[in-house]
Amino acid sequence: MVEKKLISSEVFKSFNFPNHTYITRESKNGIDYEDRLNLALNISGTLISINGASKMGKSVLCDKVIPFERQASVSGVDFSSNEY
Numbered sequence: 001m002v003e004k005k006l007i008s009s010e011v012f013k014s015f016n017f018p019n020h021t022y023i024t025r026e027s028k029n030g031i032d033y034e035d036r037l038n039l040a041l042n043i044s045g046t047l048i049s050i051n052g053a054s055k056m057g058k059s060v061l062c063d064k065v066i067p068f069e070r071q072a073s074v075s076g077v078d079f080s081s082n083e084y
Contacts (some may be wrong), residue, residue, distance in 0.1 A: 017063055025057075037065045 013022060024032050041047050050058045062071060 018060060022060065022064070023057075034060055037061065041066065041070075073078050 011018075024034060027033055027036055037048070037050075040046060050062065051059055
């Protein structure tokens with residue numbers, strides 16, 4: 001098999017899924033994060049929150065598992081006050 005050398009612009013593309021650098025990881029209970037997210041998505045009436053340190057792959061995980069039309073992103077700047 002001939003190994004193709006990649007150039008940086010093929011690997012690091014802004015706003016694209018990282019096909020060459022994505023790593024599937026297992027959670028503490030031994031289930032892949034992708035599988036855990038898929039299981040949670042199939043539970044009706046649930047709100048899923050994914051949090052963690054910056055640059056840990058939260059957005060990429062969502063982009064891999066959740067179809068864009070099913071995503072709803074909420075940020076702290078979306079709220080103008082702390083009152084209910």
